[in-house]
Amino acid sequence: MKRVLLFVALLPLAAYADDLRPLHAAPPAFQAECGSCHVAFPPQLMIADDWRRVMSSLDKHYGDNAGLDEKTRQTLEDFHVRHAGGRKVGAGRTAQAGEPPRLTQTDWFQREHRKVSRTDWTHEKVKTPANCAACHTKAAEGSYREREIVMPDGRRWKD
Amino acid sequence: MKSAIVILAGLCAATVQAATPADLLTGYHTAAAQQTAGFQPSAQRGAAFHTRNFGVSAKLASCASCHTDNPAQAGRHVVTDKPIKPLAPAANAERLTDPAKVEKWFKRNCTEVVGRECSAAEKADYIAYVTGGR
Numbered sequence: 539m540k541r542v543l544l545f546v547a548l549l550p551l552a553a554y555a556d557d558l559r560p561l562h563a564a565p566p567a568f569q570a571e572c573g574s575c576h577v578a579f580p581p582q583l584m585i586a587d588d589w590r591r592v593m594s595s596l597d598k599h600y601g602d603n604a605g606l607d608e609k610t611r612q613t614l615e616d617f618h619v620r621h622a623g624g625r626k627v628g629a630g631r632t633a634q635a636g637e638p639p640r641l642t643q644t645d646w647f648q649r650e651h652r653k654v655s656r657t658d659w660t661h662e663k664v665k666t667p668a669n670c671a672a673c674h675t676k677a678a679e680g681s682y683r684e685r686e687i688v689m690p691d692g693r694r695w696k697d
Numbered sequence: 698m699k700s701a702i703v704i705l706a707g708l709c710a711a712t713v714q715a716a717t718p719a720d721l722l723t724g725y726h727t728a729a730a731q732q733t734a735g736f737q738p739s740a741q742r743g744a745a746f747h748t749r750n751f752g753v754s755a756k757l758a759s760c761a762s763c764h765t766d767n768p769a770q771a772g773r774h775v776v777t778d779k780p781i782k783p784l785a786p787a788a789n790a791e792r793l794t795d796p797a798k799v800e801k802w803f804k805r806n807c808t809e810v811v812g813r814e815c816s817a818a819e820k821a822d823y824i825a826y827v828t829g830g831r
Contacts, residue, residue, distance in 0.1 A: 575777055603809045606801075663778075666776065672778065
């Protein structure tokens with residue numbers, strides 16, 4: 539009985555990655571704009587308030603300039619807020635004063651990646667944790683399934 | 698001067714309309730010539746601009762930081778490592794065909810690398826360089 543309960547308790551987390559399937563209802567600007575300098579991050583991985591902060595400061599975007607015309611900006615803000623994550627994801631921390639919160643600095647992201655070693659994060663092919671595609675080979679298509687993970691040194695991920 | 702603005706505004710508004718790299722060059726050339734009589738685009742000046750370290754941003758020092766020294770080659774975003782397709786239309790036919798897109802990236806990349814927006818003359822030189830022209 540205890541076993542069954544434990545299993546049930548684990549289900550929500552396991553199912554979470556499946557929710558990350560690419561969003562087919564995404565406006566074309568999502569890939570074209572948010573996927574031009576890095577992979578287009580899944581909106582589910584930050585909470586709505588954090589997305590609002592990201593989307594209200596695009597011309598000062600983590601040291602880069604991602605400024606957009608107001609119409610496109612609003613469309614993309616609405617899209618991110620509509621699909622934003624909830625309490626499970628948690629608020630993102632800011633890496634540098636004045637920057638928007640980071641998706642790689644939420645409790646969810648840190649927990650999900652706790653088994654990733656320092657050597658993997660600092661591998662020369664990674665450069666930044668935001669370089670999802672360095673390990674998630676289908677990240678550009680919005681897919682993060684475990685069997686698609688190839689670590690930067692070429693080994694397949696085994697839990 | 699006024700017609701230069703009209704031409705540029707026309708360029709920006711033509712989001713749906715496809716253009717050729719030559720159309721873009723003509724547009725910037727005309728705009729620059731209205732500001733400086735007799736202006737001629739120079740691929741050589743464009744090349745120097747491309748690799749110049751403007752000293753504004755340590756990471757994004759020059760256009761070449763992300764686009765490499767050779768616009769016909771694929772580049773990589775220096776911070777995120779995302780691959781960037783070649784800028785030269787000879788290597789990537791999609792380039793320099795959407796005036797609104799070109800204006801958007803000039804605005805972003807110039808402000809972060811040069812510290813201000815680029816002039817019509819700089820854009821004309823740059824397009825002349827990237828298209829491998831005159």
